[in-house]
Amino acid sequence: MTAAAVEFSDVGVRFPNGTTALSRVDLTIQPGEFVTLLGPSGCGKSTLLRLASGLESATSGAATVSTDRIGYVFQEATLLPWLTVARNVALLAELDGLPQREVSSRVARTLELVGLQDFSQNRPHQLSGGMRMRASLARSLVRDPELFLFDEPFGALDEFTRERLNDDLRALWQRERFTGVFVTHSIAEAIYMGTRVVVMGAHPGRIIREYDVPFGAERDEHTRYSAEFAALSSEISDVLKGAMS
Template sequence: MTTTTLPPQPASAATGTDGATVPAARIDHVSKSFGRAGALTQVLDDVSVDVAPGEFVCLLGASGCGKSTLLNLVAGLDRPTSGTIEVPGSRPALMFQEHALFPWLTAGKNIELALRMRGVPRGERRAEAERLLELVRLKGAHGKRVHELSGGMRQRVAMARALAQDSGVLLMDEPFAALDAITRDVLHDELTRVWAETGLSVLFVTHNVREAVRLGQRVVLMSSRPGRVAREWTVDLPQPRRIEDTAVAELSVEITEQLRGEIRRHGQH
């Protein structure tokens, strides 16, 4: 097999005192519980994952295993009960399953809002929004309202808005789950292209095994609640990949068997 080539490492990637590259995101022995003392529900248990600069990591697991909770912790929307999370540089950008666009704003103005919050001068926002729309292949859509856009187009705008935050780390919480198969397939291609062009580090949450194998350089399987890292796979397949590729299908079968085992073990508890 041909090993996937990493996109160019961002120039801002930091190095430690020993010369080693510092991870773009580090999740170190993180646990998370909800509830009150005496009635706590543990969602995550001692999770450790590093995401290297420019790496695309897919976090895979059954519904309820804590994937989205972990992503929220990395995004800084909540704090772990124990353990640490480090994201050197700017705060991660976050893209949800729902596009979360403001319907009273145009596509371009949704992006410009993110640029304004980042501190981009007013006179520069329009041109930058146009550039980002072109990057996600929506050139000319600046003035379109949200209701005029298809589901796939809305997710492209959401991606452009996330990119407008100018973070080196992009967190994606099942962003294509609500789309039809063909639109999802097209956006897989677009995301892979944008990732390769920008050198972003991506942490992508999904419960779709084939999606994880198609997109990721590494697939991290979470156990059922409480979520733990059950196993990891390095995906040594060249990009671009197709969801129907034989090698993608074969690795997907292997991972699916492991996922089924985790679900069965959870059901016996």
């Protein structure tokens, strides 16, 4: 039996001020899944990502990850403004101690994967918001991660740019076959991106429902506007409203 990529077993997180961020969370993510975490602010979505990355420890229970090859894309691109796109992308590979020839090869391949090959010598201020997020994605992708964590990477973008990047990220996931865990506040984005949607409630953070997404790997605007998509969106919306009432 294949080991889970990520497993949370009866996980609880309590902050020093007494706030319970997560309570009795059980979640298993298999290799190759793309799981979306959906819920209101303060329900512990980002805390789960930090547990998976090793940036935070559980107060109770156990968080187990099967790999140390982890990519992490944050809400802000956080690129170094004085470096070119290529140098920003190369940074983590260089910190890993890879030979310069290997770094250069990986950077070239990664920039092509995210569609920034013609902008390698630009600096961050010369890029649009969407392009900066592509560069941030490339910076983590250059390490060839087996597990990719996304903390609302497209939340600050306009709807058109977000949908385009959703499509590009799904295509990238299909090609590279990493395991993805993606945090969002958007029901539509959670359904469109995920193989599974995990709905969370707050105070304390907990899982209240899981949905296997009934669409295949190939998705487009017809998926977004289908009756089945609308019905699932409505059901999840009702669950979220019920959890907050």
